[in-house]
Amino acid sequence: MNFDWHYFFSLFTQLPAYVPITILMAVLSMILAIFIGGFLTSLQLSPVAPFRGFAHLYISLFRGMPTLVQLFIIFYGLPQIFPALRGLSAFAAVVFGLGFKQASYLAEIFRAAVNSVDKGQIEAGQSLNISRSKLFLNVVLPQATINALPATGNTFVSLVKETSLAFTLGLTELFGDGKMIAGESFKYFETYLAVGIIYWILIVVYTWLQHLLENALQKPYRRTANVINRSKEPVSENRPEASLETH
Amino acid sequence: MKHINLSAEEGSVTAFVGPSGSGKTTLLRTLNLLQLPSEGSVKVGEITANAGDLHKKTIRDLRQNSAMVFQQFNLFKNMTVKDNVAKPLIFNGLANKKEAEETALNVLEQVGLSGVAEQYPVTLSGGQQQRVSIARAVAVHPRVILLDEPTSALDPELVESVLRTIANLASKHVTMILVTHEMEFARQIADRAVFIEDGAILDQGPADDLLSGTRPGRISSFVNSLSHPTIRKEA
Numbered sequence: 001m002n003f004d005w006h007y008f009f010s011l012f013t014q015l016p017a018y019v020p021i022t023i024l025m026a027v028l029s030m031i032l033a034i035f036i037g038g039f040l041t042s043l044q045l046s047p048v049a050p051f052r053g054f055a056h057l058y059i060s061l062f063r064g065m066p067t068l069v070q071l072f073i074i075f076y077g078l079p080q081i082f083p084a085l086r087g088l089s090a091f092a093a094v095v096f097g098l099g100f101k102q103a104s105y106l107a108e109i110f111r112a113a114v115n116s117v118d119k120g121q122i123e124a125g126q127s128l129n130i131s132r133s134k135l136f137l138n139v140v141l142p143q144a145t146i147n148a149l150p151a152t153g154n155t156f157v158s159l160v161k162e163t164s165l166a167f168t169l170g171l172t173e174l175f176g177d178g179k180m181i182a183g184e185s186f187k188y189f190e191t192y193l194a195v196g197i198i199y200w201i202l203i204v205v206y207t208w209l210q211h212l213l214e215n216a217l218q219k220p221y222r223r224t225a226n227v228i229n230r231s232k233e234p235v236s237e238n239r240p241e242a243s244l245e246t247h
Numbered sequence: 248m249k250h251i252n253l254s255a256e257e258g259s260v261t262a263f264v265g266p267s268g269s270g271k272t273t274l275l276r277t278l279n280l281l282q283l284p285s286e287g288s289v290k291v292g293e294i295t296a297n298a299g300d301l302h303k304k305t306i307r308d309l310r311q312n313s314a315m316v317f318q319q320f321n322l323f324k325n326m327t328v329k330d331n332v333a334k335p336l337i338f339n340g341l342a343n344k345k346e347a348e349e350t351a352l353n354v355l356e357q358v359g360l361s362g363v364a365e366q367y368p369v370t371l372s373g374g375q376q377q378r379v380s381i382a383r384a385v386a387v388h389p390r391v392i393l394l395d396e397p398t399s400a401l402d403p404e405l406v407e408s409v410l411r412t413i414a415n416l417a418s419k420h421v422t423m424i425l426v427t428h429e430m431e432f433a434r435q436i437a438d439r440a441v442f443i444e445d446g447a448i449l450d451q452g453p454a455d456d457l458l459s460g461t462r463p464g465r466i467s468s469f470v471n472s473l474s475h476p477t478i479r480k481e482a
Contacts (some may be wrong), residue, residue, distance in 0.1 A: 139326075
């Protein structure tokens with residue numbers, strides 16, 4: 001087997017230098033995607049038909065095109081039509097391109113998450129005269145956030161990996177650096193394997209952090225305290241005093 | 248619903264009874280405008296809502312006067328028991344945080360649940376959840392509390408605690424309109440009963456009389472069928 005272990009391990013001291021730019025691109029794209037995705041969800045849930053139509057068109061368009069094509073349209077195509085965009089950096093083009101695209105996936109995830117909140121709670125809020133905006137912010141949004149978290153996390157995982165497309169716009173990030181190193185050393189297998197493992201480590205660490213967050217946020221929905229509560233049965237200690245014959 | 252003409256005295260308890268699908272719940276929800284009427288009007292306290300002229304403000308004003316208790320409790324799952332009761336007061340500008348929490352604890356004490364104030368709804372039994380839901384309705388001091396089959400979703404052993412809570416409110420002359428299949432309970436605590444079938448009021452009168460099972464007409468066969476369910480043997 002022609003595998004250079006020494007070279008392979010040495011890559012783990014070189015390649016991580018490009019991890020920060022990879023993470024920065026992914027995080028900025030994700031923030032943009034969350035804002036646009038949230039806005040699209042509000043359009044999707046709007047009673048105004050043209051708003052829903054626009055959201056539908058946006059989602060269809062950005063989900064239907066390959067990411068690479070979108071990045072090329074933004075980086076190479078748009079400056080042709082809008083000269084003011086000639087100074088657009090590859091970094092910004094990647095952040096906008098990935099952000100716009102992932103927003104279309106997030107919009108669908110957010111819409112499903114909002115719709116999955118039990119309608120009975122909304123009715124209860126309405127019957128108690130709580131305004132729609134207060135109900136949304138205080139009842140629907142906290143629960144929808146938890147519902148949306150696993151799928152949103154998956155979107156972020158995809159995004160981290162898609163940042164490797166930035167190399168096609170001439171931006172050196174983790175994959176781009178690996179490609180150049182491989183080109184110099186001709187040790188393709190060792191290099192790309194190391195690059196792949198570093199992406200994998202990033203995803204594993206992120207998944208662990210998300211798991212911690214989900215656990216913390218799901219606290220109100222856990223039934224564990226129920227066992228203690230039922231065994232103590234505070235009801236019997238502290239019953240309403242009236243009897244059925246009081247009226 | 249058709250030809251509905253109904254009024255409930257302040258401080259009284261009115262029970263809507265009738266077969267499933269007869270329109271009891273629809274009528275109750277109309278009183279809170281969760282279901283909008285296509286014609287006629289609903290008046291709670293000084294607020295009148297006329298069908299065809301239902302502005303947002305009218306709906307909100309009318310709902311300020313009433314509160315609803317649902318069959319499935321419908322507690323806010325992301326809030327503690329205390330917040331479930333306190334937050335509607337804060338959101339409606341009826342109290343500041345401190346006052347709202349004091350009111351919440353006080354009302355929870357009345358329904359025997361002050362001990363679980365810091366717990367989340369999912370940790371409670373169905374009966375406890377329903378009593379929190381009643382406490383939440385009581386806390387906003389509505390002119391009338393509308394209860395939609397408050398014990399129907401409960402295991403039999405949990406029904407009693409909820410009925411006691413409702414009876415407790417009745418003894419304090421809290422105005423209530425109640426949809427129920429608990430005939431004996433309704434007979435004991437309600438002042439008036441309204442028998443609804445096929446979207447129309449077939450009979451109404453003093454609960455003691457209407458639900459006795461001896462009044463002539465369809466109401467008796469309905470009441471008796473609930474009191475003494477019979478199963479015909481297959482031939």
